[in-house]
Amino acid sequence: MNKIFHDGKYYSELEIKEIVKRYYQSAFSRKIDRHVQMQTLFPDTLDNKSKILDYGCGMGGVSQLFYDRYGCNVDGVDISENELIKAKIAFGDNAKLNFLLLSQFGFPKNTYDLVFSSQVIEHVHNPGNYLSNINNMLKNDGYLLIGLPNIVNINYLINLILFSNKRAIKTSKKILNSYNKASDHINGWDPFHFINLCSSCGFELVKYIPTEETPISFFLQRIPFIGKYIYRLPFTTRLSYTMFFLFKKSKNIKININD
Template sequence: MVKSYLAINICPLCNSKRYQPIIRISNSSEKTDSQVTIQKCLRCSNAWTFPSPDYVDYKNEDFHQQSISVSSQLDIKTISDLPEEWQKSLKMQVSLIKRYLQPRAKILEIGCGEGILLSELAYLGFIVEGIEPSFNASLRAKNKGLKITNSLFPDYFPEQKFDLVILSHVLEHIQNPSRFLRTVSQLIPNGYLLLIQTNYQGLIPRLRTKDWYAWVPNEHYWHFTPFGLTFLVNKLNFRLIKCEYSSLVHTGKKNKLLQIIAKTIPQYLDQFHILFKLNN
């Protein structure tokens, strides 16, 4: 069922017939040596994984902990416990939120992991709440004293409204992002939407192609660009407020060197934070 959703000769996000394959990579989730193609739309610039991922049971996943484990730091309580680039990115997100939201504003993070960003925002006086499908991650977030619901969205749909909804590395896991964001928009009348996404047009993904770790073809339906996301959400009545770039965490000499070069041109970094406002 999922595969047929994309088995059509048009961009699933804008219906353009103009698209091209950019890379073929192996799908590491499968025991057989299956390959998937990343297709790029020449109109909206978003890309997608074809064939698309199979069902993933996020309740039993713990991907935040997995990526943190890479850095050998298992006891993550605050931003300062994270790798340097991750810290920088989170600090930029906090700073962006502080620029546009009043103290005591109500913030919901969907897919909040173990609540590192929410803890920081709570400390600053924002009223925060999280939804997290992973049982283990939600437990660690609750242990930080946060209000967390262990569920998928919108299986759990909060009754109250918010001033901001945050989706950090969530939208690429969603089969129908337009429908998902339309549902999200019901929670933020006149409010903001902050998306944190990988940037597949960054320098490292362009030059290291298959070695860039953020394709995750067994889980990611989509690979967005700031232009592509803006195109997508404009139809849902969101308008672009601000876009900033940051870097994913990289190891290895080649990646580190490319990261230094990418920092001279922000659009070449391989992550972005994009803030939209709903026009109601």
């Protein structure tokens, strides 16, 4: 039986199936998890006739979620063959749920009702081209549901305060010698500038939510009586680890190589 690499170790197919399903069962059961919070942004227009692209599907759990909820056609695409192997083991391929390697994906135009992409754009060298490709793949009035880290959080601010020339040089050498596209972030946005980026690529914002709040907001909401009000203040809720945006395709946009 083939062994599959996961989190630094090799496992059997049966073990991988259990690991992947257990991971998503845990994620989907926690109210503060981004996998749960982002579901509030699913468009009401989705049904069993919809076609959805999970762009950067990883181990396939969200692809399966869309398939289970709507019974629609879902394509899960990823750069990692190893992640796709795990997705196929855990959730399988069928006529409506397909997992494909990005290098073999055709980027079909005017095809999808929704493109979902979470924790991907921060790894992309050409964000404008990435968003332009999504724009072209969406049908007119199709939706983009996208999630990414929020740089306006406590960890980022602390790292910024502690940043020095010595640490900068060390970071540069590390990335130069051991850059890993799947794990290293090369882009970062606050909500305001990310909206600017997406709108310049033809998308109109429908709704934005901060997700996976920071420890400071996590504890504030537990203060008796007043906690829930303090927690809702922009200063606390906007210091989230991650954020999700629902955009609607408004214009056909093509970003040129030199834009």
